[in-house]
Every structure is written in structure tokens, then in C-alpha cells.
Amino acid sequence: DGGITQSPKYLFRKEGQNVTLSCEQNLNHDAMYWYRQDPGQGLRLIYYSQIVNDFQKGDIAEGYSVSREKKESFPLTVTSAQKNPTAFYLCASSNTGGNYGYTFGSGTRLTVV
Amino acid sequence: QQQVKQSPQSLIVQKGGISIINCAYENTAFDYFPWYQQFPGKGPALLIAIRPDVSEKKEGRFTISFNKSAKQFSLHIMDSQPGDSATYFCAARYGTGGFKTIFGAGTRLFVKA
Numbered sequence: 094d095g096g097i098t099q100s101p102k103y104l105f106r107k108e109g110q111n112v113t114l115s116c117e118q119n120l121n122h123d124a125m126y127w128y129r130q131d132p133g134q135g136l137r138l139i140y141y142s143q144i145v146n147d148f149q150k151g152d153i154a155e156g157y158s159v160s161r162e163k164k165e166s167f168p169l170t171v172t173s174a175q176k177n178p179t180a181f182y183l184c185a186s187s188n189t190g191g192n193y194g195y196t197f198g199s200g201t202r203l204t205v206v
Numbered sequence: 207q208q209q210v211k212q213s214p215q216s217l218i219v220q221k222g223g224i225s226i227i228n229c230a231y232e233n234t235a236f237d238y239f240p241w242y243q244q245f246p247g248k249g250p251a252l253l254i255a256i257r258p259d260v261s262e263k264k265e266g267r268f269t270i271s272f273n274k275s276a277k278q279f280s281l282h283i284m285d286s287q288p289g290d291s292a293t294y295f296c297a298a299r300y301g302t303g304g305f306k307t308i309f310g311a312g313t314r315l316f317v318k319a
Binding site for chain 2: 097099124126128133134135136137138141143151183185187189192193194195196197198199200
């Protein structure tokens with residue numbers, strides 16, 4: 094079955110630690126996206142990528158980094174510079190243009206301990 | 207600045223009733239307006255979507271009404287069922303520049319049996 098796989102489902106981070114969230118898709122989608130979800134604030138865009146080896150900052154990129162070395166993979170690193178990282182992180186993919194919405198993964202819940 | 211304003215924040219409807227969620231936008235660069243449904247602990251799933259050159263789209267019990275001149279669109283859920291209880295997000299996608307999508311803050315719908 095085609096889809097997006099996010100791992101791990103739950104992640105705990107200590108203060109000052111970097112952590113990497115995995116996102117893999119087998120839908121052959123060109124574009125991939127990372128969103129952060131906080132209660133009452135909807136989904137906010139962190140980074141997005143239209144093609145391999147290229148990505149752009151979204152609205153809340155500070156304290157995050159990404160890479161896009163393969164079409165199928167778009168990992169997100171939450172660095173120690175992100176002061177309030179506790180949130181639900183969602184990865185999505187899409188074809189570009191046309192009448193295409195996003196396919197989302199099942200999310201990673203990150204908690205700072 | 208919130209580019210897609212969604213209301214109400216929460217909604218309680220009797221089984222069999224009509225659920226109505228409203229959204230408004232300002233940016234005319236948006237070219238595609240999807241709605242997503244999210245259950246607790248899961249990623250959002252595309253429910254229904256519309257292009258701005260269409261005033262209404264219906265899929266089963268779900269209808270989008272779109273008013274381009276007023277820059278408003280709404281989701282109507284007819285014959286609401288307890289299984290429809292979820293969070294609903296309206297969204298707007300840019301037609302260029304990465305096709306990124308901006309989400310409303312979400313509406314928590316509860317359908318009483």
C-alpha cells in the first residue's frame with residue numbers, strides 16, 4: 094500500500110539535545126512538507142521541498158533543519174535552538190499543481206523531558 | 207497573521223443535523239481550497255476540495271460552498287453522524303512557489319447520538 098511512514102510515533106528529548114524525525118513516502122510524490130501542530134493553532138509550516146536537494150523555509154523554520162537527498166525521504170531535525178519543541182509533528186507529500194491535496198503521515202509526538 | 211480564518215472553534219450537533227464550518231481568506235494567490243478531517247492521534251486526511259472557479263462541490267454528505275467575491279468558503283455536513291466527530295481544518299493552497307498550504311485553526315465537531 095502506498096503512503097507516508099513517520100517514525101517514531103513518540104519521541105522524548107532532553108534539554109540541549111538534537112533529535113531527528115523520519116518521514117518516508119512511496120507515493121512517488123515530488124513535494125514533501127513538515128508541519129507542526131499545537132492545540133488551537135492549526136498546522137504551521139516548518140519546511141517544504143519540491144524536488145530533491147532543494148528545500149525552503151516555511152513560517153516557523155527557526156530551530157529546525159531538513160534534508161532531501163532522496164525523493165522518498167524528508168527527515169526533520171529538531172535542534173537545541175528550538176526553545177519550545179513539544180508538539181505533534183506531521184509530514185505530508187503531494188503532487189505539485191493540479192487538484193491535489195496532501196497525504197499526511199500519522200505523526201510524531203515529541204516531548205521535552 | 208492568520209491567512210485563513212476558521213470558525214467556530216468548536217461545534218456540537220445532534221445526530222442527523224447539519225454541521226456548518228466557515229472559513230475566510232484574503233490572499234488571491236490561493237488556487238485550491240481543501241478540507242481535512244483529523245481524528246485524535248492521527249494525521250489529517252483529505253475530505254473534499256474545491257477550485258475557486260466553482261461555487262459548490264458535493265461528495266456524499268459533504269458539500270463545499272465557495273463565494274469568490276466574498277473570499278469565503280464553508281463545509282456543510284448533512285445528516286451528521288457520531289462517526290463524524292473529529293477536528294476539521296479548512297485550508298488554502300498557493301498556486302505557485304512550492305504549492306504550500308495554509309491551514310485554518312481547526313473546528314472540533316462533536317455529534318451527539
